[in-house]
Amino acid sequence: MRVEVQGLTVRYGDVTAIDDMSFTLSGNKIYGLLGRNGAGKTSLMSALAGYRKPSGTVQLDGVPVFENAAAMRRVCLVRHSADAADKGDKVSHVLEYGAAWRDTWDNDYALELTELFKIGLRTKVGELSLGQRSALGVVIGLASRSPLTMLDESHLGMDTPTRYAFYDTLLHDFMAHPRTIMISTHLIEELSSLLEEVVIVDAGRLVLQEEADVLRSRGTEVTGNASDVDEFTAGMTVLGEKSLGRTKAAMVYGALEDDQLIRARGLGLELGPIALQDLFVHLTDPVGGKR
Numbered sequence: 001m002r003v004e005v006q007g008l009t010v011r012y013g014d015v016t017a018i019d020d021m022s023f024t025l026s027g028n029k030i031y032g033l034l035g036r037n038g039a040g041k042t043s044l045m046s047a048l049a050g051y052r053k054p055s056g057t058v059q060l061d062g063v064p065v066f067e068n069a070a071a072m073r074r075v076c077l078v079r080h081s082a083d084a085a086d087k088g089d090k091v092s093h094v095l096e097y098g099a100a101w102r103d104t105w106d107n108d109y110a111l112e113l114t115e116l117f118k119i120g121l122r123t124k125v126g127e128l129s130l131g132q133r134s135a136l137g138v139v140i141g142l143a144s145r146s147p148l149t150m151l152d153e154s155h156l157g158m159d160t161p162t163r164y165a166f167y168d169t170l171l172h173d174f175m176a177h178p179r180t181i182m183i184s185t186h187l188i189e190e191l192s193s194l195l196e197e198v199v200i201v202d203a204g205r206l207v208l209q210e211e212a213d214v215l216r217s218r219g220t221e222v223t224g225n226a227s228d229v230d231e232f233t234a235g236m237t238v239l240g241e242k243s244l245g246r247t248k249a250a251m252v253y254g255a256l257e258d259d260q261l262i263r264a265r266g267l268g269l270e271l272g273p274i275a276l277q278d279l280f281v282h283l284t285d286p287v288g289g290k291r
């Protein structure tokens with residue numbers, strides 16, 4: 001599903017959560033929505049789901065989503081830990097509700113996922129642990145097979161094996177049923193290999209929208225003898241450093257010129273890709289950040 005946002009502003013009283021934002025998602029990709037706490041991720045996803053009257057426009061496949069039942073049926077927004085579900089409802093009822101609301105719902109897949117995440121169908125939502133409630137949210141998000149599926153910090157409270165099962169399942173299902181999936185997370189490195197495109201927001205504004213590989217190429221990890229690394233990186237923007245004995249790895253921001261590549265080779269330095277998380281911190285750091 002194609003998503004077009006034009007001049008979107010979301011306000012809560014005096015607070016401007018989204019400030020005149022415009023972008024287009026061409027669709028059928030896994031997008032990472034990244035931003036610090038309070039950056040506006042949840043507000044943006046709510047507007048894309050048509051939950052609030054937009055100031056500006058939000059169009060899904062060319063039609064406005066707000067007060068458009070047909071468009072909203074093609075969207076699934078899962079807030080963290082299935083918080084919208086009634087605590088007294090059984091899991092089976094939550095799935096029935098998911099099925100009733102979405103044309104693309106795959107019930108067999110929903111049942112398969114509840115088994116994978118070990119969620120009892122007769123259990124009440126209020127009796128699920130935080131991680132299990134999150135897993136239920138993921139079940140709804142994936143089984144909806146919605147052309148626009150948004151998972152807002154859906155991993156909250158999940159233990160590590162469960163998170164990895166979630167990532168594997170998500171990728172597998174996306175490959176079998178390509179659609180537009182947007183995930184917000186603070187666990188950037190864990191998810192980074194899944195993300196094809198990254199949208200970074202900060203203080204309600206779009207910082208950048210870029211393919212993940214292009215974003216990674218904005219920085220380089222330089223590894224080698226500590227004094228050679230220091231000499232090579234002098235005058236560059238160094239985002240972070242790690243040392244082990246006499247070996248050092250420095251993350252530098254900005255593409256390297258040909259003469260720098262030759263100099264690195266001459267010093268015997270290894271050059272590698274930079275972690276998405278380090279770039280994210282740099283791009284959204286109010287103190288040291290440089291845009």
Ligand SMILES: Nc1ncnc2c1ncn2[C@@H]1O[C@H](COP(=O)(O)OP(=O)(O)OP(=O)(O)O)[C@@H](O)[C@H]1O
Nearest residue numbers: 012015016017035036037038039040041042043044
């Ligand atoms: N219901 C609300 N009433 C008032 N202000 C709100 C409300 N919801 C969000 N805000 C404010 O809007 C801004 C954006 O919040 P939002 O929840 O969209 O951020 P977020 O990026 O999802 O944050 P987090 O990563 O912490 O979940 C924040 O300043 C927040 O305090």
